[in-house]
Amino acid sequence: MDALTDYIIDRNKKLSLDDVADITKIDKNEIISELKKLLTAYPEKDLYSKYVHYFIYEREIKWAMEGEDRNRFYFWSVLLFFQLISLIMR
16 A cells, blocks of 8 residues: 555655645645545555546546646636546446
8 A cells, every 4th residue: 555655646746745745734644644545445455446446536537627727727628528528427
């Protein structure tokens, strides 16, 4: 679980964990602990499947759906792919 947590943080970070801890005033060990709790709560048994679950539900859907405007700097997207995926997954 430690290796998976480190991998997720390393692959998805925009800022260093130390910077995030400084900005949010949350201890970096608490951030790591919460990520581990999240991963542990997933129903999958093996780490690879837990990573796939995290990648789809915590990273891709939230990054693409809720964060789409923010991630594209508030410009409208003409790409309908993610909108179609969201309809299929409902």
